[in-house]
Every structure is written in structure tokens, then in C-alpha cells.
Amino acid sequence: MNEPILRVRDLSKTYMQGKIPVHALSDVSFDVQKGEFLSIVGPSGSGKSTFLSMIGLLDKPTSGSVFIDGVEVTKATDSEAPVIRRKKIGFVFQHFNLIPTLSALENVDIAMRFARVPKSRRRERAIDLLTQMGLRDRMNHKPSELSGGEQQRVAIARAMANNPAIILADEPTGEVDTKTRDMIVELLRGLSEKGQTILVVTHDIAVSAKTRRIITMRDGMIESDRMIS
């Protein structure tokens, strides 16, 4: 078997709520192979969002480690974190989180700017990605002029921009109707079939049912981890 693209080892996170410690994550360990399309499900407070923040370097664990593409990201310093974020990780958020003042094209472009990609290549890649997302004729529209589904597709294109090792999607269908939801899930599935690793956090069973592997979390621990054939 190949080296897993994501390796999580004994990951724990304890918050202090006043003087009471809250164990948001306790000794979570698992591997994800390249091209996998998996979902993490669980009720609110089960630790799935905390977990996503750890992998995405948005938060630091209390103990344990995360390796992405062989690099231990949990050891990254404040100055290394941005580099890892833009090279290894693509984010898709529930609220799309597009920059309202920028057009669809510019929203995809900006992710590559931070990665210091030259201008000519950025434009070409952004057009290519938006075309893949079926947004070729919507490229110059601002987020406010796009539907929820279109916005989320722009966000996915943005996440793909720097060819990340893994795409982390936090409730990507939380704000769209069922038809759009199905379309977005299909899109992600299609990307994974082309070799893109995608990790979706959701509590929508219809979404997780379309993924190939479901990790269920409860009280900060993995309750089950099963493959769907």
C-alpha cells in the first residue's frame, strides 16, 4: 500500500471551559489514502469540527500528530503554517466564504496569489477550474450575483486552485437546497475519482451516503469507521 496522504495519530484536544477541562478530541487515529472520498459524521459536539481545524492548521492539538503528504503539520511554526495551508490544503466552508468585493474569477485567483503563482498562470488556471465547475459564463460575477450552488462551486474551484493534497469541506451543503446539494456532492465525487482526496464533515446522511467511507464520531472519539462499497 502507498504512503497514506493523511495520517492522524493519537490526536487529542482539550479546551478549558473556565476551570473544567473539555475533551473535544481523545486519541483519534486513522489514515486516508490518496483519492479517497470520505465523510466524518456525528452529532453536534462530537468533535468533528475541532478535528477539521486540527488538520487544517487552524487550531493546535493538545497532543498527537497529523501528517499530510508525509509532512507533520502539527509541528509547523506560525511562519510555516501559511505555506502548508496553501500548498497542501484546500478549504470549502459551509458559508462559502467568498470575498464579496471580488468576482468569481478573482476569488479563485486570490488563493494562487498567496501561493505566489505568476499572474498569467493564475488566470489560465482560474478560468480552467471555473469552466470545470460549469461557471464559465459566470466568472465575472460577484458572489452576491451568484446562487448558493454557484458560490459553493466557486469555493470548490478556489480550494482546488493550488492542487492541494487534500480538500477539507466543512458542511459544504449546509446552506443549499437538496438539488444543489446533490450536484455539489456529485462534483466532489467526480473530483475524487480523478484522484483528489476529499474529506467532508457533515451531519447530512444523504451526503455521507454518497462518500466511500464514513467515520462516525461521538464524544471526541471515533465510534465507527466503515467503507461503503
Added chain:
Amino acid sequence: MFDIILKNITQRKLRTGLTIFGIALGIFAVIVMGGMSEHFNQTFDRSISLTADKIRVFPEIGFGGGDLNESKAREVKRVTGVADAYGLLQASLDPESLGFFGGDAVIGVQPEKFPSLLRDTKLTEGRFLTFGDGYRTVIGSSVAREFNLKTGDEIQIKSKSSLRTSSIAHARNFTVVGVLEYTGSFFDNSVLIPLKTAQKFYERGDTVSFILAVPDQGVDAEDLSKRIELNVEKIKTFSPEQLRKQIEQSLVVFTLITISAAVLAAIIGGLSVMNTMLMSVSERTKEFGLMKALGAETRDILFMTMGESAIMGVLGGIFGIIGGGALVYYLNDYLASRGTILFSVTPRLLVISIVFSTLLGIISGLYPAYRAAKMSPMEALRYE
């Protein structure tokens, strides 16, 4: 990144406009106040350089108070090292309406001393005074403009009795025989008349206001100034250096007052930038968090936010310079018709204004930028 900065600025047009207006007002004040201060410095420099070689001799009691007999000039001239010495009588052209900054002055001088007094200043028309000229005058360029005078025209000079404070003793018309070129010094506001005529007209007998002593070639003016004071009784001398120091001192105070008023105005403009940026940063908390999640580095965020405030500073500076420049231009134009000029917008002032407004923008953006940059992406993304 520049295009994104511009987008952010133009996104909030009214707020950006008001902020830029705040800075522009500050820089406007810098230009107007600074222009005034620059003008006084320039006039002072030119006036000093025109008379830099001469020592001023005043009566011991004070500048205006005591009488200085013309015979003292002969005493001064006898001091070793003095090439020439002559008295001048100075009075206000119109004692009833003292101008804002002293107004025009009548200077009585012996016609043969013109070359010494004015050095290489030329005439734009007419001739200098000659021996035997009575009620004739050579006027400075500002006076000519103020009263719209040419050679052959007449100018009225009024004298006031020193005993009665409010009434004019008498007035008399003098014929203009020559107009001086623009010198940028106090000579521009001078009406030069023969000393004898002045003494008669002002009923001053044989007295003069002060005496100018011209040192011999190679003689140190400072030393000579002290020697004159030792050798001639009841007088006080002002060497060119002393005069420079004294005027500089009063100019420093004036400059400080004008500049600090202007700087205060500009700092208030700077605070408005800081306010705008803080507001804009807190509004975009989520945006900055997102950018960090996308891999933006601290310096990217700093560059973006400080870029915004710097551009507002530069624009404010440009508009302030245009506004201040326009006001100064029209005020100078108006004042010139009344015989005076009050402002000089020098290249130095322009550079200072634009650098100052840019720095103001950058410094005011520093704290908001720092707040934006240190935001944790996690907290920023959660922020609603």
C-alpha cells in the same frame, strides 16, 4: 495585490471619500500655514542677503524711541574699518492703516547712497533718485502693483505727529521717478525718498531712524560692530549675524505656531484614517481569517491593510495640495493687488506635504493592520 487594495478602497466610496477629505483638510492646512511660514523665511533670507554686509546702528534707547542725529553717521564713519556710514529714516506709508504685517514703509535715504543700499537691484522703469530730487520717489515692485503706479504717477504719503496719536499731520504727493525690480525682500514694499525731504516732511530735524555702516573690504563685521559700539557714544549696534539671529528667533516662534497648527490638523486627519481602517478591519474580520486559511501570510495582510491606508494618505495629500495650492494662489493674487504676498508654496513644502500625508496614512494604518494580521484564522472564521 494593488488591484485588490484599490477594490477595497473603492468599495466603500463614501467612507473612503470622507477619510480622504479628512487628510486633505490637514494637508490643506499644512500647505496654507506652511506656505505662509515659507514666505516669511524666504523674504527674511532675501532681505538679509541684500543687507548682509552692513552693520545697523541704533540709538541706545531702542529701535523707534530715541533720536539718532545724522552727525552720528560721521562719527561711525571715522571708526577704523568702516568704509561708509549713512543714516536712514523709516516711517509707515500710511500710519492710519497699519497693514497686517507692517505694511508699506517709507525709507528716506541720501540719493547717492542708493547703490550701497540696494546693491545690484535694478529698476524695471525710470531712474534712481539723484541729488536735488525733492518730492520724488523710487518705489518697490509691490507698492507699484498695489497702487498701480508707473513713473510719472503720484503717490500720497501721510505723516503722523508723534504727539497726537490719531490725526494725520499732513499728506503730500510724491512723483514716482523709478520702480524697482522684484527682490523678494522688504524693498518690494518700500517707498524710497530723499533723506532731506523725509526729515522735513516728518519734522524730524537732523535725525534718522538708524545708520547703516559698511565695513571695509576684509574687515570682520562682528569685530567692527563691537568696535563701533565702543567708539561711538549712546548707540547700539546690530551686526548682520546678530540681526539674523534675532529675526530667526522670532521666525522660529512664528514657524512653530503655524506648523504645529497645521500638523495638528493633519494628525486629526490621520486619526480619521485610523478610525476608518479599524472599522473596515473589524468588518472584514472574517475575510482576513479566510485569507489566512487560504495561506495568506502576515505580511500579505499587513501589506493589504497598510496599502489601503497609505493610498488614502497619498490621495488626501494630493487633494490637500490641490486645494491648499488653489487657495494660496487666489489669496496671493488678491493680496498682490493690495501690495503684499503672504504665501510661497515651495517644492520643499510640496515634498514635505506628500511625504507627511503618506506617512500619516501608513502610521495610522499600522495598528489596524496589526490587528488584522494577528487574527487567528479559526476565530476570524467563526466571527459573524
